[in-house]
Amino acid sequence: MAAYHPYHPTLYTAPRTPCFSGSSSLGQTVHNVITARVSRKQSVKAAIDCGTKLSAWTNVRREHWEGDLAVEGHLPAWLNGTYLRNGPGLWDVGEHSFHHIFDGYATLVRISFRRGRATGAHRHIESEAYKAAMVNGRPHHREFSQLCPRRPGSLLDRLRNVIGLSSGTMLSDNANISVFPLGDGRVICLTETTKSSVLVDPETLDTIGKFRYADRLWGPLQSTHPVVTRTEFLTLLPDLFRRGHRVVRMAAGSNERKVLGRVHCRGGMTPGWVHSFAVTEKYIIVPEMPLRYSVTGVLKSELTPWYIFDWVPESGSYMHVICRLTGKTVASVEVPLFMALHFINAYEQREDDGDRTGVLIADCCEYYADPSIIKALALHRLRSPGINKDTFPDARVARFRIPLDGTPVGELETVLDPDVHGRGVELCSINPAYQGKEYRYVYACGAQRPCNFFNSLTKIDLVKKEAKNWYEAGSVPSEPFFVARPGGTDEDDGVVISIVSTTQDEGYALLLDAASFEEIARVRFPYGLPYGFHGCWIPKKI
Numbered sequence: 001m002a003a004y005h006p007y008h009p010t011l012y013t014a015p016r017t018p019c020f021s022g023s024s025s026l027g028q029t030v031h032n033v034i035t036a037r038v039s040r041k042q043s044v045k046a047a048i049d050c051g052t053k054l055s056a057w058t059n060v061r062r063e064h065w066e067g068d069l070a071v072e073g074h075l076p077a078w079l080n081g082t083y084l085r086n087g088p089g090l091w092d093v094g095e096h097s098f099h100h101i102f103d104g105y106a107t108l109v110r111i112s113f114r115r116g117r118a119t120g121a122h123r124h125i126e127s128e129a130y131k132a133a134m135v136n137g138r139p140h141h142r143e144f145s146q147l148c149p150r151r152p153g154s155l156l157d158r159l160r161n162v163i164g165l166s167s168g169t170m171l172s173d174n175a176n177i178s179v180f181p182l183g184d185g186r187v188i189c190l191t192e193t194t195k196s197s198v199l200v201d202p203e204t205l206d207t208i209g210k211f212r213y214a215d216r217l218w219g220p221l222q223s224t225h226p227v228v229t230r231t232e233f234l235t236l237l238p239d240l241f242r243r244g245h246r247v248v249r250m251a252a253g254s255n256e257r258k259v260l261g262r263v264h265c266r267g268g269m270t271p272g273w274v275h276s277f278a279v280t281e282k283y284i285i286v287p288e289m290p291l292r293y294s295v296t297g298v299l300k301s302e303l304t305p306w307y308i309f310d311w312v313p314e315s316g317s318y319m320h321v322i323c324r325l326t327g328k329t330v331a332s333v334e335v336p337l338f339m340a341l342h343f344i345n346a347y348e349q350r351e352d353d354g355d356r357t358g359v360l361i362a363d364c365c366e367y368y369a370d371p372s373i374i375k376a377l378a379l380h381r382l383r384s385p386g387i388n389k390d391t392f393p394d395a396r397v398a399r400f401r402i403p404l405d406g407t408p409v410g411e412l413e414t415v416l417d418p419d420v421h422g423r424g425v426e427l428c429s430i431n432p433a434y435q436g437k438e439y440r441y442v443y444a445c446g447a448q449r450p451c452n453f454f455n456s457l458t459k460i461d462l463v464k465k466e467a468k469n470w471y472e473a474g475s476v477p478s479e480p481f482f483v484a485r486p487g488g489t490d491e492d493d494g495v496v497i498s499i500v501s502t503t504q505d506e507g508y509a510l511l512l513d514a515a516s517f518e519e520i521a522r523v524r525f526p527y528g529l530p531y532g533f534h535g536c537w538i539p540k541k542i
């Protein structure tokens with residue numbers, strides 16, 4: 001029986017697919033735990049709820065797989081390197097089923113391209129949270145929507161939870177959201193707890209160990225979306241008690257973060273959730289939206305209506321601008337209410353644009369000031385497409401104009417008609433050479449209606465305000481990741497890689513030519529893959 005969860009309309013047990021043969025001993029434990037307690041009744045219920053064999057919301061079948069991948073189409077000869085993608089891949093352990101997509105244990109997928117051929121692999125990240133769950137047959141740490149497994153009954157239990165949560169020992173280190181090659185060659189996986197920073201081997205997908213920060217900066221939370229370049233790692237550390245964020249910088253090759261500056265949130269009692277932020281060449285732009293951390297919720301081990309956040313529209317929305325050189329806040333403006341997880345890019349408006357001098361542009365995937373995307377990502381909703389036919393929240397590409405001349409308010413506008421990308425836009429990428437600079441193209445997931453999740457890929461031309469879409473009924477493609485052709489000069493000279501899960505239980509990497517947005521190849525795994533979030537590209541050194 002799945003654990004009680006306040007947001008379960010009905011208890012749901014995920015489809016538990018049969019496993020291949022075992023690998024490591026920990027892997028063997030995983031298999032046993034996953035498969036041991038599957039009853040026929042549970043599988044039948046899952047199949048009915050799901051209505052399909054969509055692997056996107058289904059536990060990956062084994063802990064580890066590695067092998068050659070079948071290539072359909074033609075891989076560009078220049079594409080030499082490794083695409084790595086992070087995301088959840090295991091939502092059920094023993095009798096316990098997680099409720100939310102963000103709770104699943106991290107699963108890395110690798111596709112390596114070499115002279116027109118491809119090999120692939122997947123592996124779970126061996127976090128403490130994952131290992132403890134495997135050994136105990138149930139979760140042992142606080143995940144995004146999963147409270148501390150010890151539900152506070154007595155005052156002593158409550159006290160233990162408060163201590164465990166504020167010291168971080170009970171927080172999860174399940175690094176299931178993003179993956180980045182650092183400037184020094186190390187590869188790091190992250191989620192929003194500081195202890196989740198994990199180093200992995202991009203070839204074997206082995207978990208090497210924790211990334212240990214060699215500084216005394218205390219704080220259990222960090223951004224999942226640092227800005228990583230060849231020379232630095234810029235991130236935010238939310239400060240729940242002093243209502244702000246520290247802006248920190250770590251030089252490539254170092255483990256020591258240094259505080260560059262501080263953002264003071266202006267609305268509400270706690271800082272706004274910053275899932276990602278944007279940079280220009282000179283500035284760091286930190287958004288403050290009214291989805292705020294619920295400090296009491298986390299400490300009291302209670303879920304709020306928004307899991308770990310409160311939606312406080314009356315507290316307003318703001319954009320804060322920090323100078324990259326001095327760390328000083330150079331602007332802090334009120335903006336229209338918004339809800340965005342992913343910032344696409346930002347830049348300083350060119351001086352020759354006349355009266356626009358002194359304006360920053362910041363683009364994001366915005367949900368019309370409605371946080372319900374967070375609830376739309378609950379697993380029971382994703383797994384019931386029939387019931388939740390067209391309930392997916394609308395999103396648009398929204399552009400902030402942030403004045404630097406002391407004007408107290410900024411503007412927010414819709415960049416293009418959202419119908420052209422299906423009224424959904426999320427999980428975006430751009431040509432990284434254009435980060436912080438004026439740019440034209442965005443690659444993102446779109447949502448062709450009716451749907452209960454992103455189901456298409458879109459290339460958006462911000463200048464012509466047009467989009468080209470890739471859509472196949474029954475397919476769920478993940479973040480389209482842009483890989484530039486070495487030596488290419490056009491912004492869209494390269495390929496876009498996305499991993500697709502289908503209702504036919506297929507899993508493949510789709511390669512689109514970034515300029516035409518036409519399909520050039522499918523690289524097939526021999527099994528369906530669970531959904532994933534963010535990827536990265538590690539070029540092969542020749």
Ligand SMILES: CC1=C[C@H](O/C=C(C)\C=C\C2=C(C)CCCC2(C)C)OC1=O
Nearest residue numbers: 102142143144171172177191192224308
């Ligand atoms: C997206 C996304 C969701 C995920 O969680 C985001 C937050 C702020 C979660 C914080 C926490 C955990 C990851 C585990 C333990 C407790 C808690 C503080 C609630 O990270 C993302 O990037």
Ligand SMILES: CC(/C=C/C=O)=C\C=C\O
Nearest residue numbers: 177341426427454533534
């Ligand atoms: C908002 C989000 C996923 C949406 C759907 O795919 C993920 C955030 C992860 O970083």
Ligand SMILES: [Fe+2]
Nearest residue numbers: 224225275534
């Ligand atoms: Fe993200």
